[in-house]
Amino acid sequence: xxxxxxxxxxxxxxxxxxxxxDAIIPKQYLxxxxxxxxxxxxxxxxxxxxxxxxxxxxxxxRLNPDFALNQARYVGASILLARENFGCGSSREHxxxxxxxxxxxxxxxxxxxxIFYNNSFKNGFLPIVLPAxxxxxxxxxxxxxxxxxxxxxxxxxxxxxxxxxxFNFEIDPFRKDxxxxxxxxxxxxxxxxxxxxxYEARRAAEAPWLFAS
Amino acid sequence: MTTQTxxxxxxxxxxxxxxxxxxALIYIDRHLLHEVxxxxxxDGLRLNARLPWRLAANLAVADHNVPTTDRSLGIADxxxxxxxxxxxxxxxxxxxxxxxxxxxxxxxxxxxxxxQGATLPGMTVVCGDSHTSTxxxxxxxxxxxxxxxxxxxxxxxxxxxxxxxxxxxxxxGQVAPGITAKDIVLAIIGQIGTAGGTGHAIEFAGEAITALxxxxxxxxCNMAIEAGAxxxxxxxxxxxxxxxxxxxxxxxxxxxxxxxxYWQSLHSDAMAVFDTEVxxxxxxxxxxxxxxxxxxxxxxxxxxxxxxAREADPTRRQGIERALQYMGLTANMPVTDIVIDKVxxxxxxxxxxxxxxxxxxxVAGKRVAGNVKLAMIVPGSGLVKRQAEQEGLDQIxxxxxxxxxxxxxxxxxxxxxxxxxxxxxxxxxxxxxxEGRQGAGGRTHLVxxxxxxxxxxxxxxxxxxxx
Numbered sequence: 001x002x003x004x005x006x007x008x009x010x011x012x013x014x015x016x017x018x019x020x021x022d023a024i025i026p027k028q029y030l031x032x033x034x035x036x037x038x039x040x041x042x043x044x045x046x047x048x049x050x051x052x053x054x055x056x057x058x059x060x061x062r063l064n065p066d067f068a069l070n071q072a073r074y075v076g077a078s079i080l081l082a083r084e085n086f087g088c089g090s091s092r093e094h095x096x097x098x099x100x101x102x103x104x105x106x107x108x109x110x111x112x113x114x115i116f117y118n119n120s121f122k123n124g125f126l127p128i129v130l131p132a133x134x135x136x137x138x139x140x141x142x143x144x145x146x147x148x149x150x151x152x153x154x155x156x157x158x159x160x161x162x163x164x165x166x167f168n169f170e171i172d173p174f175r176k177d178x179x180x181x182x183x184x185x186x187x188x189x190x191x192x193x194x195x196x197x198x199y200e201a202r203r204a205a206e207a208p209w210l211f212a213s
Numbered sequence: 214m215t216t217q218t219x220x221x222x223x224x225x226x227x228x229x230x231x232x233x234x235x236x237a238l239i240y241i242d243r244h245l246l247h248e249v250x251x252x253x254x255x256d257g258l259r260l261n262a263r264l265p266w267r268l269a270a271n272l273a274v275a276d277h278n279v280p281t282t283d284r285s286l287g288i289a290d291x292x293x294x295x296x297x298x299x300x301x302x303x304x305x306x307x308x309x310x311x312x313x314x315x316x317x318x319x320x321x322x323x324x325x326x327x328x329q330g331a332t333l334p335g336m337t338v339v340c341g342d343s344h345t346s347t348x349x350x351x352x353x354x355x356x357x358x359x360x361x362x363x364x365x366x367x368x369x370x371x372x373x374x375x376x377x378x379x380x381x382x383x384x385x386g387q388v389a390p391g392i393t394a395k396d397i398v399l400a401i402i403g404q405i406g407t408a409g410g411t412g413h414a415i416e417f418a419g420e421a422i423t424a425l426x427x428x429x430x431x432x433x434c435n436m437a438i439e440a441g442a443x444x445x446x447x448x449x450x451x452x453x454x455x456x457x458x459x460x461x462x463x464x465x466x467x468x469x470x471x472x473x474x475y476w477q478s479l480h481s482d483a484m485a486v487f488d489t490e491v492x493x494x495x496x497x498x499x500x501x502x503x504x505x506x507x508x509x510x511x512x513x514x515x516x517x518x519x520x521x522a523r524e525a526d527p528t529r530r531q532g533i534e535r536a537l538q539y540m541g542l543t544a545n546m547p548v549t550d551i552v553i554d555k556v557x558x559x560x561x562x563x564x565x566x567x568x569x570x571x572x573x574x575x576v577a578g579k580r581v582a583g584n585v586k587l588a589m590i591v592p593g594s595g596l597v598k599r600q601a602e603q604e605g606l607d608q609i610x611x612x613x614x615x616x617x618x619x620x621x622x623x624x625x626x627x628x629x630x631x632x633x634x635x636x637x638x639x640x641x642x643x644x645x646x647x648e649g650r651q652g653a654g655g656r657t658h659l660v661x662x663x664x665x666x667x668x669x670x671x672x673x674x675x676x677x678x679x680x
Contacts, residue, residue: 016535017528018407018507022647027628031278031292033252033299035360051653054292083528085408088441089647090626091343092250093359114411114443115343115357122361172375174236185361186263189369192230192238196266196371199229199240209464209472210242210336211269 002124003182007105008151009078020089025098039101082109087116100125121175128169218379218485220414223354236375242336246273248300250341254364255303266370273311276321277628281618320594320620323347323561330460334449334476344561346437350430352449352479378488383419386495391678394429395661398436399501403511410442421495427456428567435562439508448480503646503659505536514676520544555639556588556669560625563642564593568662573606575666581614582672589616591623627652640668
């Protein structure tokens, strides 16, 4: 997994609450059996004026000029600014793959849906929680300034504005450590293989029906 | 310990290793797989030369991409076909039990798990699908996971989890005749919102919940995720045990005799403390219809579509305006004036035998209205379909003008050919009314099977209580 320490970059806005995973990556793209290539379909329904599919070349499609990601000032954005309950809906990790594949390294919002939040950390993608009033302030600053950037420091747990104002954010220590070091979680868990086997032996004695077949 | 919640008990019974920071390595008893969220996980296993930890814990089925029409023709869409074939070959390569598309036991993963007895009380159940919360109806800790966690569960039979908070939603008293599990859960979501349960496991309790059949309880837990909770739970009682007994994967004889006393302990203790408690008077719940693009945008059938002018909060007002525009509705119009184009009765929320019976009861001897272009019934599994046919329900549906289809996820999310066209309005028994969910530009109204059936006959929403 790609490690995450410091990221500075252009911020793009998505000014809407309850952005669901169907909006982040629509169903037709979930038929892909790969883990890559979803970035061109990110926010597909809002980003394009015509309907796409895996077998349609995106270069032939019409972009929606009103959608932020299509505007010149947000080209190359690596940080997404969003509203409450971002990523609600299905468990599709394709939503995180699409955000990361597009080039986003982090999202800032007041709250997230649980499964999306959890999936993010498995992909070197950082979901930052900041209070709603701080997020509101960032939306206003972003609207007022072309090429608005933020600097994220994960070890220090800060988001810093261009004029040097830092905002602290909370993050679970285990998730932070995995992200900062880019660790393979399965490899880490398998270091406890003996504990898993011990559990199975204990549990099979108490509840043999769980291990019947 | 006499003050544990059901969630606390299930968590504690599955701790392999406590990390001491609020997270733990949690053992997974049952892993259900389907074709959409598993191929990348199997690729990960191959890439790292890892094998599934315990083969018998896994059960796979293709449900999202399968056609609901004649299957002897195979899957027409080559991309869908490739995904289903990838599941077949991955299961064959690793030796995982799979119900393939033409197996009589094939169906929606959240229907077949309980139907086969693969879902049992006290288990941890995971699947790369958010509606895994369904299985919590059995007093099992069940929740949806992403593909990285599918790979983790395959390789280690565990997940690293952070303990959730405890929430109890008690639905007191009795619901009125005609009110179903779907109406109960939509009313709950309407009250607490789509983020109301975020960070929590929701235990559904109260007389109106315990009075439900297992099918009804699954409908309620299925939509816990629409309230933001990864897991929904209902305590084990005699209804649970009676349902589980005698199914292909469930314990028999001595094993069953040993399991039952344990299962009977799977309830919250009388003095258990919850972080959040919500109380709802069941007698006040009316038939529910969603009007907007989030499950919390829901109204009683005798209600009126909201007026953004009356909403003071700007973000909420904007949300209402956007939803009204997408849905093609006018502020203040009565719900019963909403005219529909299509009807979909199916999905992991409402495609079990009881749902089929409820819909058939409404349409028996009647006809689908002329303005309804398509009314389709998609049973949750091959076995539900067979049961319904033995009861003659398919004949009732066909005589009324419904299409009677093969089992799968179908138009709940339209990954197969079953989709809404732009602007089409659907009365749907599924679980999500997001923009584009059932097809780009499609407009979804979530309702119970009886309400969907009545809408099919009337051509618009009607109050099932006076239908």
